[in-house]
Amino acid sequence: MIEVQHLTKRYGPFTAVDNVSFRAESGEILGFLGPNGAGKTTTMRIITGYMPATEGTAVVAGFDVFDKPIEAKKRTGYLPETPPLYPDMTVREYLMFVAKIKGVRKDIKGRVDAVMKRTWVADMSERQCGRLSKGYRQRVGLAQAIIHEPEVLVLDEPTAGLDPKQIIETRQLIRELAGTHTIVLSTHILPEVAQTCKKVVIINKGKVVAEDTPDGLTERLHGSISVYMQAQGPVEDVQRALQSVRGVTRVIVAETKDDAGVFEVDSEKGSDVRRELASAIVRGGWGLLEMRPMRVSLEDVFVSLMTEEKTTDEPAAEPEVANA
Amino acid sequence: MRNVLAIAERELRAYFSSPIAYVVIGFFSLLYGYFFYALLSYFERQSMQMGMGQPGQVMNINQMLIGPVLVNATVILLFVFPAITMRTYSEEKRQGTIELLLTSPVTDVEIILGKFLGAMTLYAAMLAVTIIHLSLLFIYGNPEWKPIATGYLGLFLMGGCFLSVGLLISSLTKNQVVAAMATFAVFLMLWVINWIGAFVGPTAQAVLQHLSITEHFDDFSRGIIDTKHLIYYLSFIAFGLFLTMKSVDSERWRG
Numbered sequence: 001m002i003e004v005q006h007l008t009k010r011y012g013p014f015t016a017v018d019n020v021s022f023r024a025e026s027g028e029i030l031g032f033l034g035p036n037g038a039g040k041t042t043t044m045r046i047i048t049g050y051m052p053a054t055e056g057t058a059v060v061a062g063f064d065v066f067d068k069p070i071e072a073k074k075r076t077g078y079l080p081e082t083p084p085l086y087p088d089m090t091v092r093e094y095l096m097f098v099a100k101i102k103g104v105r106k107d108i109k110g111r112v113d114a115v116m117k118r119t120w121v122a123d124m125s126e127r128q129c130g131r132l133s134k135g136y137r138q139r140v141g142l143a144q145a146i147i148h149e150p151e152v153l154v155l156d157e158p159t160a161g162l163d164p165k166q167i168i169e170t171r172q173l174i175r176e177l178a179g180t181h182t183i184v185l186s187t188h189i190l191p192e193v194a195q196t197c198k199k200v201v202i203i204n205k206g207k208v209v210a211e212d213t214p215d216g217l218t219e220r221l222h223g224s225i226s227v228y229m230q231a232q233g234p235v236e237d238v239q240r241a242l243q244s245v246r247g248v249t250r251v252i253v254a255e256t257k258d259d260a261g262v263f264e265v266d267s268e269k270g271s272d273v274r275r276e277l278a279s280a281i282v283r284g285g286w287g288l289l290e291m292r293p294m295r296v297s298l299e300d301v302f303v304s305l306m307t308e309e310k311t312t313d314e315p316a317a318e319p320e321v322a323n324a
Numbered sequence: 325m326r327n328v329l330a331i332a333e334r335e336l337r338a339y340f341s342s343p344i345a346y347v348v349i350g351f352f353s354l355l356y357g358y359f360f361y362a363l364l365s366y367f368e369r370q371s372m373q374m375g376m377g378q379p380g381q382v383m384n385i386n387q388m389l390i391g392p393v394l395v396n397a398t399v400i401l402l403f404v405f406p407a408i409t410m411r412t413y414s415e416e417k418r419q420g421t422i423e424l425l426l427t428s429p430v431t432d433v434e435i436i437l438g439k440f441l442g443a444m445t446l447y448a449a450m451l452a453v454t455i456i457h458l459s460l461l462f463i464y465g466n467p468e469w470k471p472i473a474t475g476y477l478g479l480f481l482m483g484g485c486f487l488s489v490g491l492l493i494s495s496l497t498k499n500q501v502v503a504a505m506a507t508f509a510v511f512l513m514l515w516v517i518n519w520i521g522a523f524v525g526p527t528a529q530a531v532l533q534h535l536s537i538t539e540h541f542d543d544f545s546r547g548i549i550d551t552k553h554l555i556y557y558l559s560f561i562a563f564g565l566f567l568t569m570k571s572v573d574s575e576r577w578r579g
Contacts, residue, residue, distance in 0.1 A: 011578070048427040051576050073429040084424035086334070088341040100330035101428045144424070 083141025087130025331438025409490025478544020488564025
């Protein structure tokens with residue numbers, strides 16, 4: 001369990017994190033989303049006890065990170081943006097060292113072996129960390145974060161710099177870990193949140209702008225679903241036919257190609273008009289080439305939230321904080 | 325304590341898996357050997373002249389050979405130690421491993437003691453090489469072992485002071501060259517601080533004399549363990565490590 005309340009971090013006159021509050025229950029994956037420099041890394045560094053907050057509290061697994069740092073840190077695994085590897089140690093040596101300072105006392109060797117297997121780095125166990133590829137570094141970083149079986153995992157952009165296959169594997173691993181751990185992961189890759197997280201906290205310029213489930217966020221932006229259609233036939237006739245279907249509020253011709261058209265059909269909230277749309281095409285004797293629901297992507301939600309912010313907020317210079 | 329040992333072990337591993345340990349120990353041995361040879365030859369000639377009936381001082385191998393060799397050894401430390409300490413914190417910051425240490429369930433004191441212990445162990449390994457030179461003396465002569473022991477104790481403590489200053493400076497900067505340069509400058513300053521003693525009046529002179537890191541070494545090299553000097557060195561080390569701790573802590577707050 002992670003509970004963050006009214007967290008604020010100031011560097012001199014600059015506020016990197018401004019009154020951020022959120023909560024992640026046990027076994028939950030919370031996605032921390034925001035553009036670069038939004039304050040994600042700073043928030044994570046406070047949760048992990050790397051730096052103290054200016055104001056507010058962070059409680060990890062029941063321990064306040066400021067008042068009981070040792071107890072909180074024992075229960076936290078942290079993967080920083082760059083995996084904290086010692087280039088001159090082999091993977092095994094490194095994980096043995098981490099296990100020791102993370103307070104693992106019994107069967108360190110067995111634990112290291114198990115973790116290496118779990119994060120698919122066992123084949124590189126005798127290689128120096130400095131000679132690993134980016135993908136392996138990231139996985140060794142993940143291995144060091146889970147070696148002491150922490151209740152809480154804080155992962156700062158865990159899939160950054162990985163190739164697509166590794167990204168899928170890493171997400172899979174994170175989902176597996178979620179059963180036994182509370183996970184906070186930050187990212188600026190939106191599909192990642194949709195695929196792995198139960199809850200999303202969107203942060204911009206240090207402030208929380210939204211906190212919801214991925215679906216909830218999508219719904220919040222658009223009340224209805226839109227349908228993407230590609231049909232063969234005279235474009236205007238097809239448009240008229242689609243328009244006449246009950247429940248349809250709007251038909252936009254997005255594109256016209258020779259004898260086919262691409263249509264975006266909006267319908268009333270709560271009504272599914274796909275069946276009727278298909279019938280309308282068939283009745284007209286035209287050809288239905290493609291039809292699929294158009295999901296409002298998290299990208300749209302994100303962009304819309306960010307622009308909302310801009311209109312309400314006076315424009316400020318983009319802060320450069322996270323990698324200080 | 326386990327954490328301290330784990331960190332010290334990692335430090336040592338880093339020294340020995342990079343060229344640092346070998347270069348440091350190698351050059352220290354080379355220079356130590358040179359000084360040893362030079363002073364031994366001088367001592368030999370003196371004793372030959374004595375043997376031929378020429379008047380000379382009383383020949384004492386402890387005072388005429390071992391003492392001066394140890395004083396010369398402290399000069400080597402001056403140059404060698406910045407290379408040992410310059411990377412201790414700056415490297416962690418550069419690699420990002422400082423995030424691992426500071427988010428692990430270890431206290432700042434444990435981290436600093438671990439690093440200090442690691443550096444002191446490397447230093448002990450450096451000094452261990454000189455057992456070769458000493459055993460030659462014991463094989464071919466009969467020096468007294470007690471002044472040698474106090475001399476080495478003094479050398480060890482003085483090295484500890486240098487290392488604690490070096491750690492402090494390393495914790496203040498990300499840049500290793502800056503760390504090395506500043507460490508060297510501070511070492512040298514501590515070394516020569518009493519040179520102006522004669523010109524600054526008696527009170528200031530006494531203060532400077534007391535601050536001088538070499539002044540306290542003389543008694544050790546003569547075989548005297550004075551608690552005054554012992555306390556100077558130990559409190560110097562403790563203060564250096566304490567400041568390092570504060571520096572790391574303030575770094576945390578500033579981010």
